[in-house]
Amino acid sequence: MRYLPLTPADRAEMLGVIGAASVDDLFVDVPAEARLSGPIAGLPAHASEMAVERHMSALAAKNLSAGLVPFFLGAGAYRHHVPASVDHLIQRGEFLTAYTPYQPEIAQGTLQVLFEFQTQVARLFGTDIANASMYDGSTACWEAILMAARVTRKGRAVLSGGLHPHYAEVVRTLAKFTEDDIVSLKAELVAEADDAAVIAAIDDKTSCVVVQYPDILGRIPDLAAIAEAAHAKGALLVAVVTEPVALGMIEAPGELGADIVVGEGQSLGVGLQFGGPYLGLFGCREKFVRQMPGRLCGQTVDAEGKRGFVLTLSTREQHIRREKATSNICTNSGLCALAFSIHLTLLGGEGLSRLAAVNHDRTQALVERITKVPGVKLLNDAYFNEVTLVLPRDAREVVRELADRKVLGGVSLGRLFPQAGELHNGLLVTATETVTDEDIETFARELEGVLA
C-alpha cells in the first residue's frame, strides 16, 4: 500500500520491542465478539492511483461543470475567476498540511496570514475587528444571532425576508433547540427590500435584526435606516453579505451602522465546489470582542522583541471554557481563508472595485438583453450582480429545460422557497465577470425557446 511505510520486517521488530506476539494483541481491549477478523466483507480492496483516478474521473464527467456552458447561478455561491497563483500557493505543503497554529514559533506563516485576513475582512466589512473564519455564511449568521443575544441580553431576532432561505432555515433549526425567539419575515416579489417590514418588527425585546445586503432577490436594503431603528430600541443590526465582491462597489455595512457583519467568503479564491468547503466571515465592533465566537489571531512580540502572531483571547473558546464557551467551533476554514486572502491581495482595493464594476456591467448587459425576451420582467429597482426575473410560469421547470439546452440559467425561487407558491415564477440570475456577451445571447435565445 503506497501510503504505508512500515515493512513486514519493521512490524516484526517493533512488536518485539513492544513485547507483543502479534498486532492483534494490541487490540485486546476491544471485546472479542466485536473484533473483526479480516477486512470487512463486500468492500473492495486497495486500488492503484491510476484505477482510483479512473473511477473518480468517470464520476466527475457525469456533472455539467459551470465552465462548459453559459452559466448564471448565484444565490449565495458565485462563480468568479480565481487567478492561477491562488491555487498554486494554497497547495504549498507548508500551508496545506499544517495544523491549527497551536505552536506559534513554527506557525508564523499561517498566523500572519490570519492576521492579514482579519484585517482585510474588517476593512472590507467596515468593522473594527474580524475573526479567523467560521464554517460558512449560514453558520456565521447563526453565531451572530447568538452573539447579539449575549451582548444585548435579549433573545428575539428578526430575520428579513431577504435573508437567504437556507440561512434562515439554519437559524430556525438551531433556535428551535435553544428556544430563542425568531421572527422570520416572508419574502415577497416586490421591487424593493423589506426595510419597512423589518423596522416595524423591531421591539424592545429584540436582540438583533438580520438583513442580507444585497438580499436574496438581489435588492439592496437601506442599512443605515434599519441600523438607526434597531439602535433606537437597543437592538443590534447584523448584516449578512453573501457576495463580498459587491463591497467593492456598495458601501461597507459597518460604515452604515451594522454592529455585526457576517458573510460567505466563497466568491474570492474558494470556487463553487458544489457548496463546500466555503468560508464564514465574521466582523464586529471591538467592544464585543470577548463575546465573539471562533479563533482570533493577535499581534505580540517574542522573547527577542520581534513582532510575531499568536492565537489569542482563547478563554472564550471551547478548549479552555468547555460548556461556558462562546461557541463550540474548533476547526474552521483556515485554508479557504488563505485562498480568500491571496485573491484579495492580488486584487487590492481598487482592483476589487474594478472587479465589482465589471460584475455590475455584465449584469446590466444581461438585464438589457433578457428583459427583451417576451414575458420576462425585471423585479429589482436596484441591484449589483444578481437580479430577480419574473417569468410567466414556474421557473423550476424553465431551469430544467434550460439545462437540457446546455444553459445553466439561474436559480428558481421555487427551489429556494418551495413552500411559497407566490414566488415560484421568480428566477434569480447572476452575471459575474466570467459571463460573455455570447453567453448572454445564448441564454436569451434559449429562454425565448423555452418560454415560446
Added chain:
Amino acid sequence: MNAVNASGWRPSMGETGEAGEKFVTSSGDYGLMLEEALSFELGSSEKCGVDLDTPARPAAAGLSKFLRKAAPALPGLTEPETVRHYTRLSRQNYAIDLGPFPLGSCTMKHNPRLNEKMARLPGFADVHPLQPQKSVEGALEVIEQLADWLITLTGMASVAMSPKAGAHGELCGLLCIRAALDARGEKRDVVLVPESAHGTNPATAAFAGFKVQSIPATPEGRVDLDALKAKLGPNVAGVMITNPNTCGLFEPEMKAIGDAVHAAGGYVYCDGANFNAIVGKVRPGDLGVDAMHINLHKTFSTPHGGGGPGAGPVVLSEALAPFAPLPFVTRSADGTVHLVEEENAGEGHAQAFGRMVAFHGQMGMFTRALTYILSHGADGLRQVAEDAVLNANYVLRSCEDLLPAPFAKSGPCMHEALFSDAGLAEGFSTLDIAKGLIDEGFHPMTVYFPLVVKGAMLVEPTETESKAGLDRFIGSLRSLAQRAKDGDQSLHSAPHFAPRRRLDETLAARKPVLVWQGHLGEPGTPSLSEFGGS
C-alpha cells in the same frame, strides 16, 4: 547546547539568545531564514495582480445612492510580489510534509496528492450547489458512495453528511437526540460527558441547549462505569463518550455503557475523533453507539490546511436515522441517486430536524475522502488502524522508562501514547519538552491535554511514519526527557532555531491587536523596525 546544535548554526550569531556578538544583516534576513512584512506594509490600493476588463457602462441609476465613496483600503500586489509574499510566509510554517506532526487527537497523517488532484477536476470543483439535479449526478454519487463506505465501516444505519467539522457533527448528533426525544414526547435536559473529553463535547452540549454533567475517570484512564450508572435517570438525554478515549485507550466497557444508557432511556453519542485507531478493526455500530461524527480531516486524511476546512459526517443508528438533517442523498430502488431537500422531504424524510448549513456540506472534502478510501480499500484501512496502533505502542514502550506513562500498565494503547511530566527536574515541565522538540525539528505533541493527567503529552504518530522516522523522533524525545531531568536550563529558552522565540501570549491577550492599523505601504504600529526586523 552542543547536543542540540547539530545544524551548524553558530550560537555566536545570536540566534540562541546567549552571550556572544550579535550578527546583524542589513536586510533582516539570515540566509534562508527569511523575514516577511505584512501585505499591508508592502502593497498599495492601486497595485493589482489581476488584469481586469474596463466596464463599458456606468453604474445603474438605481444603485447610485448605495455606492461607496472610495475603494476599500486594501493592499494590492502584482502576481510576482504576491507569490513571493506567501511563499516566504509559508517557510515559517512547520507541516506534515516536512516531518512528523504527532499531535494527539488530531491525526496528522500524510495527505495524498491524488486526493487534491481529484478534488480539482472541474466536474467537482466547478459545479454550483443549486444546479439542476440532472446536471450533478456524479457529485451526488460521490456523496452517496462515501456515505455507503462510512455506513459500512461503522456498522450504522445511516449518515448525515452535511456537518462542516467535528464539533459541528457533534451538534448534529445531539440535535438528532433532541429530535428523537421530542418525538417521544420526553424532555431530558442533561448530557453526561467524561472529564477527559475534548472541550468541544461540553461546549456542543451547551450549544444544543443541554446541561452538562461530568463523569470521572478511573485510575486506569477509563470512564467510571459505576459513576456513570449513578448519574443515569429520567433527565439524562445521553452520554458523550470518546472511544478510543483521549487517554489513548479503548473503552472495553463500551457495550455495557451503551446498554445502561439505553436501559435508562438515553442515547449514546461517540466522539469519533479517534476512529483512525479502529477503522476496519471494530464497528461502533456493534458497540451500541447511536451517533458518531467522523472527522474526514483526521481518519480520511483531508488536509488540515492550518485550521480547516474539516468535515464531520455523523453516522446514526436506526433510532436516530429518521431525524437526520436536510439535505441528504439517497439511492432509489432503480439505482438513481437523488437529493432530498425541503422541497421533497415530506415524501420520505418528514422527521428531519431541519438544516445545519447552506447547501450540501463539504463536497471538496468528500471527493478527497472517497479518493483516500478507494485507494486504501477495506484491507488498506484495516492496515491503517493496525500500523497507527503499532507505531503508538512502539513510541510508548520506547520512552516509558524515561517519561512516566500513567496508563501504560493498563495494557496496550491505541493510536496515541500518553506521557506525563512527573519526575522532571524542579521547574521543568511539558512545555520545555514541547519547545525543545521544535529545536529538534519536530512538531510537538498535544500538550496539557487530556486534563486528567498532569502535564499531559499526547503523542499520535499515525501510520504514515516510517520506523526510521519514529526512531529519530524517539531519540529526540528521550534526549529531551534526559535534559529536562538533568535540569538543562537552555530548555527554558527553547526554541532557539525557529522563526520566532517564545511569544508573549499574555501581552497578546492583555492588549489585543487583532487588525493592522496604519497607512498602506508603510510599516505598521508597532513598526517592524522597532522590533528589529527588516
